[in-house]
Amino acid sequence: MAILITISIFLLSAQVIGSAQMLSHHHIIGILGESILLPCSLNSSAPVVPARLKFYWTVNETILAHVFYDGKENNDPQDSFYKNRTEIFTDLLSSRNFSLLLKDLRVKDDLTTFFVFYRQEDENSNELIQKKKMCSTILRVAKSFQKPVVTVNYEDRKAECTSRGGYPEPRLTWTNQNGLLDHEDPQITQDSGSGTVNIYSTVNITENQMVTCTIFNPTLKETLNTTKSTSEVQEGFTPSIIGVTVPIITVLILICFGVFYFVYKKGCGARGGATGASSGATGASSGATGPTDFPQLPEVVLLVPELVLLVPELVLQEQEVVPQEPEVMLQEPEVEILVPEVLLQETEVMPQETAVVLQEVMKSRAF
Template sequence: MFCFSGQSQESDLTQTIISMPGDDVVLPCHVDPPQDLSQFTVEWGRPDLKPRFVHVWHNQKEYLADQNKVFKGRTSLFNDKLKDGNFSLKLSDVRHSDNGRYRCYNPKEKTEYFIQLLVDLHHNYRSSASSPAVSLSGLDVSSSGVMLDCSAAGWYPEPEMFWLDGDRNIMSAGPAEKSTDPDGVYTVSSRVTVEKRNNNNFTCRVQQRDVNQSRETHIHVPEDKPTKNIHNVTISHVCKISFFCYCFLLKYMRN
């Protein structure tokens, strides 16, 4: 549990709290030595949000006029504990979007402490995040290269996706496309055009640096690439269509 002190201006440590979606969680914060906080202005905030305010105590009462709307009706203090220096925050009905770094701040003393809330990162989403699915999508006519597609679903928090060549060098593929479902869970996809090389092995990698999670899928493009196959398929389709047209025309002329 973090605590304020008259000498310390800022904590060098961040305490981590792990919660599951739908749970209620307490973010701890208190002063040491104990003092009556009901007479102070004390603020809970999320620096990455606008407005940043999660819950504020001011003029001996809760002040929620500037509260970020995503927390409306879900935050509360232990009012009977304020006189003992306890400014812990209760966050109800935890959501995926609550994942983040929270600041407990006393403006008068200019002291602040941080809590990192991780929502479901070490449970459901570590197991439900899919490995990237890689497929050959066709030919790039302008470069005669082969287009590879990659997609992965069920990732949270936001992942990054990139391609590696056979020597594990990052390839230029442009920014990945990302979308979220109503719970804020990510689906990410990317396309890259590759040229014929001595080693036609490629890797699509998805990773989350903050939680040290990554998955990757490898694909080998044949030496002759799928160019020949794709051309053969196209010619085959043209031949079939021509044959049916010929049969139809012949039947029509006989009638």
């Protein structure tokens, strides 16, 4: 308690001296969440004896941020906001370096003014260095914003811009090819924990515009912007459609080609069978006209197996002979064996046209 009273008296007397000296302020910028060094060097030729040195870092001349008293650090009277956040370099005090390291910068540190008050006494407590106020430093705290994200709401015909995680509150503008755009006041929200700022803004749009959202951090003098087209076919969207559509179209074309080829081949086979059947019918008709038409004799021979094989069906079912395809030529040996049986057993019921054909066949083979 006695130390605190002594410090208070010392600060009051130092304020009077400091105000008369009209100190110039040094501005410094720190990044939120990081550390910053507040520089301070004593401009004096007098030797500094740390064991008899008293100096204090204060905030706005009333709050104690760090205390060095009678040769050692004594932070009992230190304000709780700065507990475990400050550090001096005791090994540099003899070289007149009184700099303060401030850690874990917070939003509340922004726009604070730091001073150093100090004095030195001899071994008999006689003042060697007069009470002095020096190293006035105005601290600014800032943090970069994330790059703005711009999206287009086609239903509401608005462009939306969002940026997060910065400090202090930025300036936001909308522009297009023709210049600045009027927009609604941005919505500003602040994170309760970190104190960082989030910003959101919208602007009315028309077709075929290139709109740009710009964020300016006044402390860091930092500008970030993002440009977006308001056309409904966005850049980067068309390639993705093509990447999906082209393979699908290719597969459909191949399927159509395969179906067409299958139908085509099947149609050709049907036409070939019909042609063979027609030729067989023509041959049978020609053979029935008599044995004098020798050029057509091979066709009659090809049809003989079919006629002989069909004889039982013609007898039993009394159906008209239907010529078959020439594939039954492979069964010709069986046909030759069956012909006598058919002739012996079914002569009475055999149609006259068939008998005529068989007679012609037998005559031709006799040659």
